[in-house]
Amino acid sequence: MAALTRVSGSVGLISLLNPPVNALSAAVRQGIVDTVRRAVSDPQVKSVVICGQNGVFCGGADIKEFGGHMSGPPLVPIFNTIEAADKPVVAAIEGSALGGGLELALACHYRITQSKARLGLPEVSLGLLPAAGGTQRLPRLIGVPAALDLITTGRHLTGAEALKLGIVDQVTDQNTVEAAVKFALSIPSGCNICRLHLSERPGVMQRVKKSAHGAIAPVACVQAVQAAATLPFTQGMQREQELMATLFGSGQARALQYCFFSQRVVSKWSSPSGSRWDTSKPKPVTKVGVIGLGTMGRGITVALALAGLSVVAVETQQQQMMAAQHAVSGMLERTARRRGVSLVGDQIRYSVELEAVADVELVIEAVFEDMALKEKLFKQLSTLCKADTLLCSNTSSLDIDHLASQTHSPQLVVGMHFFAPAHVMKLLEVVYGPRSAPQAVATAMELGKRMGKVSVAVGNCSGFVGNRMLMPYVEEASFLVEEGASPEIVDRALEEFGFPMGVFRMSDLSGLDVGWKVRKARGLVEPGQMSRVRQGRRYSPLGDLLCEQGRFGQKTGRGWYLYDSAGSREAQPDPWLQSFLEEYRARQGLVSRRIDSQEVLERCLYALINEGFNILQEGIAAGPEDIDMIYVFGYGFPRHRGGPMFYASQVGLAQVLQRLEHYQQLHPDIPHLRPSSLLRRLVSSGSPRIQRWREIIRMPHSSL
Numbered sequence: 001m002a003a004l005t006r007v008s009g010s011v012g013l014i015s016l017l018n019p020p021v022n023a024l025s026a027a028v029r030q031g032i033v034d035t036v037r038r039a040v041s042d043p044q045v046k047s048v049v050i051c052g053q054n055g056v057f058c059g060g061a062d063i064k065e066f067g068g069h070m071s072g073p074p075l076v077p078i079f080n081t082i083e084a085a086d087k088p089v090v091a092a093i094e095g096s097a098l099g100g101g102l103e104l105a106l107a108c109h110y111r112i113t114q115s116k117a118r119l120g121l122p123e124v125s126l127g128l129l130p131a132a133g134g135t136q137r138l139p140r141l142i143g144v145p146a147a148l149d150l151i152t153t154g155r156h157l158t159g160a161e162a163l164k165l166g167i168v169d170q171v172t173d174q175n176t177v178e179a180a181v182k183f184a185l186s187i188p189s190g191c192n193i194c195r196l197h198l199s200e201r202p203g204v205m206q207r208v209k210k211s212a213h214g215a216i217a218p219v220a221c222v223q224a225v226q227a228a229a230t231l232p233f234t235q236g237m238q239r240e241q242e243l244m245a246t247l248f249g250s251g252q253a254r255a256l257q258y259c260f261f262s263q264r265v266v267s268k269w270s271s272p273s274g275s276r277w278d279t280s281k282p283k284p285v286t287k288v289g290v291i292g293l294g295t296m297g298r299g300i301t302v303a304l305a306l307a308g309l310s311v312v313a314v315e316t317q318q319q320q321m322m323a324a325q326h327a328v329s330g331m332l333e334r335t336a337r338r339r340g341v342s343l344v345g346d347q348i349r350y351s352v353e354l355e356a357v358a359d360v361e362l363v364i365e366a367v368f369e370d371m372a373l374k375e376k377l378f379k380q381l382s383t384l385c386k387a388d389t390l391l392c393s394n395t396s397s398l399d400i401d402h403l404a405s406q407t408h409s410p411q412l413v414v415g416m417h418f419f420a421p422a423h424v425m426k427l428l429e430v431v432y433g434p435r436s437a438p439q440a441v442a443t444a445m446e447l448g449k450r451m452g453k454v455s456v457a458v459g460n461c462s463g464f465v466g467n468r469m470l471m472p473y474v475e476e477a478s479f480l481v482e483e484g485a486s487p488e489i490v491d492r493a494l495e496e497f498g499f500p501m502g503v504f505r506m507s508d509l510s511g512l513d514v515g516w517k518v519r520k521a522r523g524l525v526e527p528g529q530m531s532r533v534r535q536g537r538r539y540s541p542l543g544d545l546l547c548e549q550g551r552f553g554q555k556t557g558r559g560w561y562l563y564d565s566a567g568s569r570e571a572q573p574d575p576w577l578q579s580f581l582e583e584y585r586a587r588q589g590l591v592s593r594r595i596d597s598q599e600v601l602e603r604c605l606y607a608l609i610n611e612g613f614n615i616l617q618e619g620i621a622a623g624p625e626d627i628d629m630i631y632v633f634g635y636g637f638p639r640h641r642g643g644p645m646f647y648a649s650q651v652g653l654a655q656v657l658q659r660l661e662h663y664q665q666l667h668p669d670i671p672h673l674r675p676s677s678l679l680r681r682l683v684s685s686g687s688p689r690i691q692r693w694r695e696i697i698r699m700p701h702s703s704l
Ligand SMILES: CCCCCCCCCCCCC/C=C/C(=O)SCCNC(=O)CCNC(=O)[C@H](O)C(C)(C)COP(=O)(O)OP(=O)(O)OC[C@H]1O[C@@H](n2cnc3c(N)ncnc32)[C@H](O)[C@@H]1OP(=O)(O)O
Pocket: 020, 021, 023, 059, 060, 061, 062, 063, 064, 070, 075, 096, 098, 099, 100, 101, 118, 122, 123, 126, 128, 129, 130, 131, 132, 244, 245, 248, 249, 261, 264, 265
């Protein structure tokens, strides 16, 4: 797991070997102990270089070990031994040096890195802190402000950025190990880490707490770095260990580590027809057409261009086209500036003619959400594009199979549902219909990956996974307001749970008219009517009534909240809304009651979760990880809660079932509170671990 060879006469070369990322498993840690001991005691070895095999230095501690019994030598004494060695030790960083991998490099006396290597301390994203000395060595190397930024965000740096910050001593575009060996031969003896002047960044704790939305690891990271600023090294290391002990077994760490693996699980997609990621080869795509340059089309164009693809952007309205071209250039400029990369705008060709997409390999349609319009477009595309062009729709809820039926090749049609703003949001739902070819799904998934998205393959149904689950969540929030809660009470409970925005603030941001249009299309809206039963189930007309008053949210300065002006973001409770609600309840004969945050969370979240179980049962999502990644990356579900299905598993499935039964008894007219039969089945199977749910879902069962 680690090998020692002697190179260039006097350099001991230690290579870590644990593919694919040389994670620091127990065997690797033992390998490092043995090889360092041998190198240090070998009189012919004058200096040491540590590298990783297969082009990766080290991806950090082995995350798989965290869930079980940890054995083998611990990292801290290993790294202390390296730092204390009386021979110079040089880290040769290729590929990645992340987490414990970077901490290993920090314990070395010098670091040489490939310019494109990724360096970082991402432990915070796993609910942990860099507890192998990272919180103490990094601030001493680069100062507290820069270290705090890296440790509390977990962001990755390139080798070139790491050089600027002073984390590494040299960057190379040549063979990194050879450069490190040459460097090692040029230094006379080992030296200790230089201790820089430490100063704390004022106000950092408040800022970190605010943006953590209840996550505990970022706060512990700040406390650990504060210890580096105030305590001697040994005491700082002790504090680091104490803080790590509070995080290591926490539910948040478990949730975040589940997210790490789930993100990888969802890329290994499968569909009920038996097609799979490892047996379906994606088609190569270099040129993509985007049709419709509204908000979504613009964001998709930017995301494609940033991923290095050629884009043909079509907008048939000349004026809209000019506005879009201007907006896309601005978005590209800003993104390029932020990422420190050069502009990529010349890869985009704009046209007002649909025929301009005749030679592309894949089209993404992002026109107005109207079935008749999309039907017509798919018919036209099917005739004018090449016979093997993939036709994708960015619809957020319309029937993909119906769109496919408008074309000559329904097998080449899939949904690519992006989230706004499409060049920023990480989630992509890839929607397959019963006729979609495995290659079409594989190609859309691969394209999403190239665009830096977390792509999740899901089946076709109204709203797919994300928006379908959102419906009961949003409806419950409105029912709670009818029953006596205020929008502020509901939002506060959800924000304290960890959502960046509660349901009403979110609705004001995205525009109340969006949901209104959807409800109108479903025949649910009865203008001026207050009836609370529609299509045989409970209905809240509150959103419709606000829209009828022209209250569309932030864009009109009024919605569920009041804003200083149209477009302002500062939501204030609105006295008008309070009187309106009182009058509404009186006219409906509703007696307002006190609703606490527990009821808000249970009714909104358990309704959402229950729909998730229905989706799993119907095979629309292959596993709970798919749903969780959709909610974490697309809907702001707090990552430190793991996603709705993981959260349910932590609360306890029996508890979720019992509370749903309780609320269903109180509200028999709300169908989404009726517990899913899959939930019942899992509870009667003894509430197995979430990793076993897929197995149980696939098991044949009686429909009784
Ligand atoms: C009382 C309690 C006391 C508590 C004290 C106990 C303390 C014990 C622990 C001490 C820990 C000290 C602090 C150190 C902590 C860490 O180091 S945590 C790990 C930090 N590292 C990371 O977060 C990096 C994670 N990996 C990545 O970001 C990427 O994998 C990559 C390295 C950038 C490579 O990317 P890519 O090439 O795209 O490959 P992937 O598909 O992502 O990964 C390939 C497979 O490798 C698996 N994997 C990756 N990293 C790890 C890892 N660190 N551990 C285990 N496995 C890893 C990944 O899951 C993939 O697997 P498959 O899906 O099966 O192919």
